[in-house]
Amino acid sequence: MLPRFLQSLSRCRLSRFIFLWAILTFACKPETDxxxxxxxxxxxxxxKNWKAGIDFPAGAELNGRCGIIPGENGxxxxxxxxxxxxxxxxxxxxxxxxxxxxxxxxxxRTAVPIFLAGRLCGAIxxxxxxxxxxxxxxxxxxxxxxxxxxIRDTSWGDFSIYTMTTDSLDNFYCTWGDWRxxxxxxxxxxxxxxxxxxxxxxxxxxxxxxxxxxxxxxxATSAGALYAFWADNRDPETLFDIxxxxxxxGGKNWHPSTKVNxxxxxxxxxxxxAVVDANGILYAVWSDYRDKGASGDILPNIYFSRxxxxxxxxxxxxxxxxxxxxxxxxxxxxxxxxxxxHCMWTSTExxxxxxxxxxxxxxxxxxxxxxxxxxxxxxxxPQRLIGGSGPDAEGNMVLxxxxxxxxxxxxxxxxxxxxxxxARVERKPQRNTTSPATKxxxxxxxxxxxxxxxxxxxxxxxxxxxxxxxxCQDQTYIGYGTTxxxxxxxxxxxxxxxxxxxxxxxxxxxxxxxxxxxxxxxxEERLRYYRLSNYFRTGVTLEYFDGKTRLxxxxxxxxxxxxxxxxxxxxxxxxxxxxFINDSLLIATDKLTHLSxxxxxxxxxxxxxxxxxxxxxAVK
Numbered sequence: 001m002l003p004r005f006l007q008s009l010s011r012c013r014l015s016r017f018i019f020l021w022a023i024l025t026f027a028c029k030p031e032t033d034x035x036x037x038x039x040x041x042x043x044x045x046x047x048k049n050w051k052a053g054i055d056f057p058a059g060a061e062l063n064g065r066c067g068i069i070p071g072e073n074g075x076x077x078x079x080x081x082x083x084x085x086x087x088x089x090x091x092x093x094x095x096x097x098x099x100x101x102x103x104x105x106x107x108x109r110t111a112v113p114i115f116l117a118g119r120l121c122g123a124i125x126x127x128x129x130x131x132x133x134x135x136x137x138x139x140x141x142x143x144x145x146x147x148x149x150x151i152r153d154t155s156w157g158d159f160s161i162y163t164m165t166t167d168s169l170d171n172f173y174c175t176w177g178d179w180r181x182x183x184x185x186x187x188x189x190x191x192x193x194x195x196x197x198x199x200x201x202x203x204x205x206x207x208x209x210x211x212x213x214x215x216x217x218x219x220a221t222s223a224g225a226l227y228a229f230w231a232d233n234r235d236p237e238t239l240f241d242i243x244x245x246x247x248x249x250g251g252k253n254w255h256p257s258t259k260v261n262x263x264x265x266x267x268x269x270x271x272x273x274a275v276v277d278a279n280g281i282l283y284a285v286w287s288d289y290r291d292k293g294a295s296g297d298i299l300p301n302i303y304f305s306r307x308x309x310x311x312x313x314x315x316x317x318x319x320x321x322x323x324x325x326x327x328x329x330x331x332x333x334x335x336x337x338x339x340x341x342h343c344m345w346t347s348t349e350x351x352x353x354x355x356x357x358x359x360x361x362x363x364x365x366x367x368x369x370x371x372x373x374x375x376x377x378x379x380x381x382p383q384r385l386i387g388g389s390g391p392d393a394e395g396n397m398v399l400x401x402x403x404x405x406x407x408x409x410x411x412x413x414x415x416x417x418x419x420x421x422x423a424r425v426e427r428k429p430q431r432n433t434t435s436p437a438t439k440x441x442x443x444x445x446x447x448x449x450x451x452x453x454x455x456x457x458x459x460x461x462x463x464x465x466x467x468x469x470x471x472c473q474d475q476t477y478i479g480y481g482t483t484x485x486x487x488x489x490x491x492x493x494x495x496x497x498x499x500x501x502x503x504x505x506x507x508x509x510x511x512x513x514x515x516x517x518x519x520x521x522x523x524e525e526r527l528r529y530y531r532l533s534n535y536f537r538t539g540v541t542l543e544y545f546d547g548k549t550r551l552x553x554x555x556x557x558x559x560x561x562x563x564x565x566x567x568x569x570x571x572x573x574x575x576x577x578x579x580f581i582n583d584s585l586l587i588a589t590d591k592l593t594h595l596s597x598x599x600x601x602x603x604x605x606x607x608x609x610x611x612x613x614x615x616x617x618a619v620k
Contacts, residue, residue: 040367045417046374048424052411053098054089061548065112068387068400072118076389079113086113095398095413116166122195132156139195146196151189153201156180160214167220170194175216175228186216186230190251204245204254207234221276226251229272240268242286244311260305262317263290275335282307283365285331285343297537299323302331302345304365320359320368323349336391341365344385352539352555353382378427379405381552404552440578441588444498444571447618451492454613463487480608488519488601495597500569501614507563509607510536516601522547532579536560540586544594556586573619
């Protein structure tokens with residue numbers, strides 16, 4: 001199940017970088033290959049984050065796709081992909097002021113805008129049907145759009161994340177994960193009329209073992225060469241590796257693929273990203289699980305390699321990040337006009353939800369600066385890198401972040417500076433791996449038992465399955481699914497209670513055990529609830545879901561392990577909550593103010609989670 005986990009994770013997170021970093025390199029023209037320097041460059045400074053004057057329209061629901069890209073004239077273009085198409089705003093002063101949002105595309109299906117070489121070239125929509133589906137491209141025609149043209153030359157088989165690029169002649173190229181042969185492979189198509197029609201699909205990967213390939217990235221050079229990078233599972237001894245292939249005839253034929261990472265252990269390499277300079281030198285980064293952290297667990301770091309011969313061979317891999325406690329994932333790479341390489345990635349090293357970190361190299365990737373944090377929000381809320389401008393000839397950039405510090409998603413920006421910004425205040429790192437020094441906010445005493453289920457009869461009749469698959473086995477309630485699995489306890493509603501029991505993470509594909517509190521529905525029958533997510537080896541997060549967006553409320557580190565039972569006890573009274581694991585208080589908050597009552601529930605994030613001895617007790 002783990003390879004499918006990686007694929008699912010890439011669907012929901014790798015899309016943050018699809019539209020930005022491939023186009024950041026369109027104007028980058030270093031003159032020569034850079035020679036190694038003797039010492040790492042100093043880290044860059046980032047300004048205090050400022051909020052962009054872009055108001056999210058009332059009633060619009062983000063579908064996860066939004067971004068900021070540089071325009072042809074140095075402008076910044078932001079787009080919000082919503083349930084009603086996508087909206088666009090432009091800044092002509094490097095993000096200080098923004099034009100009113102305007103609708104640029106509407107469709108019955110979710111639309112993803114395609115920006116190539118700083119221009120809005122079209123949009124991609126997708127349609128899933130039984131046993132397959134289709135990708136459609138809508139080319140931009142002045143202020144209107146052409147009729148959708150199918151990219152796949154078959155509707156058989158599922159498909160996954162896709163990426164597009166263009167060359168200097170305005171030819172369009174697209175790759176995606178494709179299941180038409182029964183196993184996920186990397187497929188390619190081209191359009192020589194700016195997306196109106198698409199040519200016969202070509203399979204890129206040359207794996208003959210029937211294993212999985214996914215997470216493809218595609219880049220084009222000014223000389224007309226194409227390069228594809230992807231995560232490849234052809235060797236079971238090394239799990240997933242990063243592979244590369246090239247084409248010199250517009251994608252009709254692809255050269256034999258080569259392995260980029262030099263690690264040969266039984267571990268994962270995922271989420272590749274690459275750029276190419278004017279001399280054809282390739283630079284690649286990816287998430288790599290070869291190293292162990294401070295606790296002895298394997299942690300993903302960001303690794304780098306380069307090729308000076310068109311991908312035929314690759315340099316010894318270099319680690320950019322330095323994970324000791326948590327994950328570094330989803331790298332993006334950009335090339336400045338002076339040859340500097342800039343790498344950004346998502347990290348949970350200092351914060352359980354996510355921060356954005358940056359490092360750069362001025363010698364072609366041999367030495368990298370010390371990683372620095374891009375966002376400086378004092379509130380512990382998620383961050384997503386959604387794009388920006390540059391880097392220019394001096395390596396200066398304006399970066400955009402999707403930020404939840406006000407309880408709702410908003411766009412914030414930051415820029416690189418030559419000196420530290422005195423207005424910037426840094427958040428203190430949260431690197432503890434045990435429970436924080438949290439004090440209870442309520443002192444609950446148990447009363448009468450309101451609900452109890454030990455699954456002694458191996459029956460789930462008292463539970464209503466909302467999503468996923470749920471089974472009873474050996475007095476245990478087990479849930480899993482292709483998405484988040486949820487199951488709620490009958491039609492029982494409570495206001496103040498103690499919810500307790502036991503949970504265990506799957507021994508093979510260990511993810512998260514979920515606890516739902518005060519579950520109810522709004523007028524549109526959309527679920528609303530509080531959710532405690534107990535993540536493998538990471539910790540616990542508490543958030544409120546209002547039917548559209550998630551509001552982070554609290555979090556705590558905790559080293560959950562696989563295949564081990566944990567006792568939990570969650571106390572709720574008058575909008576206050578205490579959450580215990582094995583009698584250790586992890587979260588204490590008084591922020592449960594949105595819902596006064598509702599059901600309880602349990603859940604699993606893709607992989608199985610196990611529950612038993614679930615009980616609800618009144619609070620005195």
